[in-house]
Amino acid sequence: MINARTFKGARDFLPEQMLHRERITQIMRNVFKKYGFAPMETPAIEYLDVLTGKYGEDADRLIYRLDYKTGTKDAAALHYDLTVPFSRVVAMNPHLAVPFKRYQIQPVWRADRPQPHQGRFREFVQCDCDVVGTSSIVVDAELVAITYEVLKMLGFNEFVIKINNRKILNGLTQYLGLSPDMTGEVCRSIDKLDKISWEEVAKELLEKGISNDAIKTAETLLTKSEISLSSLSSAFAAIPEALEGIRELEDMFTYLECMGVDAANYTFDLSLARGLDYYTGPIFETKLPNHPHIGSLTGGGRYDNLIGTFTGKSMPAVGTTLGLDRIYTAMEQLEMLVPMKTSTQVLVANFSEATVIPCLQLVAQLRSIGVCTEFYPEQVKMKKQFAYADKQNIQYVLILGEDELRQGKVSLKDMRTGEQVIIGLEEIEREINK
RNA sequence: GACAUUGUAGCUCAGUUGGUUAGAGCAUCGGAUUGUGGUUCCGAGGGUCGUGGGUUCGAGCCCCAUCAUUGUCCCCA
Numbered sequence: 001m002i003n004a005r006t007f008k009g010a011r012d013f014l015p016e017q018m019l020h021r022e023r024i025t026q027i028m029r030n031v032f033k034k035y036g037f038a039p040m041e042t043p044a045i046e047y048l049d050v051l052t053g054k055y056g057e058d059a060d061r062l063i064y065r066l067d068y069k070t071g072t073k074d075a076a077a078l079h080y081d082l083t084v085p086f087s088r089v090v091a092m093n094p095h096l097a098v099p100f101k102r103y104q105i106q107p108v109w110r111a112d113r114p115q116p117h118q119g120r121f122r123e124f125v126q127c128d129c130d131v132v133g134t135s136s137i138v139v140d141a142e143l144v145a146i147t148y149e150v151l152k153m154l155g156f157n158e159f160v161i162k163i164n165n166r167k168i169l170n171g172l173t174q175y176l177g178l179s180p181d182m183t184g185e186v187c188r189s190i191d192k193l194d195k196i197s198w199e200e201v202a203k204e205l206l207e208k209g210i211s212n213d214a215i216k217t218a219e220t221l222l223t224k225s226e227i228s229l230s231s232l233s234s235a236f237a238a239i240p241e242a243l244e245g246i247r248e249l250e251d252m253f254t255y256l257e258c259m260g261v262d263a264a265n266y267t268f269d270l271s272l273a274r275g276l277d278y279y280t281g282p283i284f285e286t287k288l289p290n291h292p293h294i295g296s297l298t299g300g301g302r303y304d305n306l307i308g309t310f311t312g313k314s315m316p317a318v319g320t321t322l323g324l325d326r327i328y329t330a331m332e333q334l335e336m337l338v339p340m341k342t343s344t345q346v347l348v349a350n351f352s353e354a355t356v357i358p359c360l361q362l363v364a365q366l367r368s369i370g371v372c373t374e375f376y377p378e379q380v381k382m383k384k385q386f387a388y389a390d391k392q393n394i395q396y397v398l399i400l401g402e403d404e405l406r407q408g409k410v411s412l413k414d415m416r417t418g419e420q421v422i423i424g425l426e427e428i429e430r431e432i433n434k
Numbered sequence: 435g436a437c438a439u440u441g442u443a444g445c446u447c448a449g450u451u452g453g454u455u456a457g458a459g460c461a462u463c464g465g466a467u468u469g470u471g472g473u474u475c476c477g478a479g480g481g482u483c484g485u486g487g488g489u490u491c492g493a494g495c496c497c498c499a500u501c502a503u504u505g506u507c508c509c510c511a
Contacts, residue, residue, distance in 0.1 A: 058509060061435095081511085112509070113435090119511075126511060188509085275509060285511095295510060323511030351469075386471040401469065415471065 009114035009122025032103040042085040048075040056277040078109040091310030098133025119329035130319025141255035162269035171242020176214040187273030351401040
């Protein structure tokens with residue numbers, strides 16, 4: 001016998017999960033389309049060299065390499081995200097009308113340690129929307145607006161979209177008198193500020209060889225609960241790159257406000273870093289402040305140099321990912337998902353041999369007017385059929401038995417209230433839509 | 435990859451200083467005079483106690499190994 005089991009970090013989704021997941025992605029699709037994004041897909045499998053060298057050293061180790069022909073030019077891997085494959089597509093299709101806006105919903109794979117409670121898996125679904133071909137910060141703002149709109153529609157209230165800019169972080173490193181190649185290290189440490197105290201971060205920075213002076217300087221900027229962009233711009237007055245980043249964010253916030261995004265749900269956060277190497281401009285990430293153990297729900301940013309790694313010519317691009325599994329995990333833990341086992345609204349009971357034909361005609365009629373209807377396939381006790389409806393959370397049971405057939409009527413029971421009425425066929429639709 | 439945690443029925447767990455035939459709740463299935471669920475009552479099935487060694491007259495319990503789990507870190511959606 002073979003031990004039936006799922007691969008570590010991968011999951012099956014039964015109907016009660018899939019109904020929710022489909023609802024979530026449907027909301028996303030609708031919002032993406034409303035903002036002018038069109039669907040796209042890329043293969044799950046890519047040549048290894050297409051993927052490597054874009055994410056940073058740590059992340060490269062998490063790419064799922066396939067054993068197939070290792071060490072050859074054909075070395076392959078499962079895609080680690082959807083942004084890099086998308087960039088490859090853009091590089092291969094130079095005549096795309098820009099700005100090109102696409103969304104893409106597919107599983108991705110990462111070879112790290114699963115932590116389901118935090119919403120971390122090896123196989124998980126990313127829902128990306130990206131725009132290439134424009135440097136306008138308007139689209140960066142639109143991506144944040146999309147994130148806001150989707151999360152609001154799903155019923156989230158206490159979420160924060162943190163926004164920062166790689167240009168500001170580069171400026172910060174300069175400001176601290178550190179060499180540019182320290183930016184990554186410094187960012188990784190300060191990024192932890194939402195989880196650990198400044199003292200612990202400072203200790204980590206010291207271990208990384210950052211001078212005490214630099215740490216002291218950093219402290220004045222990072223330990224203010226919320227440092228404003230304007231106060232930062234006076235601190236960074238002599239650093240042109242940082243000033244540019246600050247201006248971009250000021251514009252972004254203006255746009256967000258006029259698009260009606262609630263300021264309670266987004267904030268500038270100097271400590272937001274994001275690990276992926278390819279980001280160049282604004283970056284953003286959504287967290288639930290009351291549930292910090294759940295990783296970021298969404299994350300994205302501008303990556304103006306990524307497509308250039310395939311073409312040699314840089315091309316502005318910005319995108320964000322909505323993490324279906326993170327969102328789902330959060331909704332599960334916050335008890336935002338009402339139990340659902342089926343879309344069926346009406347179960348027609350199978351009373352006897354003599355009523356099968358009229359029942360099937362009734363079922364067809366209900367389906368033709370868009371009512372999701374099931375006919376119980378076997379003639380078993382009513383008790384069993386009602387118990388099935390109950391277990392499946394089907395709201396209505398319809399009986400067309402011999403008595404009803406004689407009267408030309410049906411019995412309709414509302415399983416939630418327990419009420420049962422005898423009505424004519426033409427009244428069914430009105431009754432279940434009551 | 436580092437540290438910690440836990441492995442007993444499908445699930446959640448009891449199981450005394452080591453002592454007969456390993457228990458409960460939930461879930462599943464069947465029944466309570468044959469046209470009605472979610473409440474109740476009765477009954478049934480289901481476990482080589484993660485695996486392999488060792489100690490012992492005797493191991494679910496003690497020892498060693500191994501596999502797996504879960505959590506934190508790292509990093510991320």
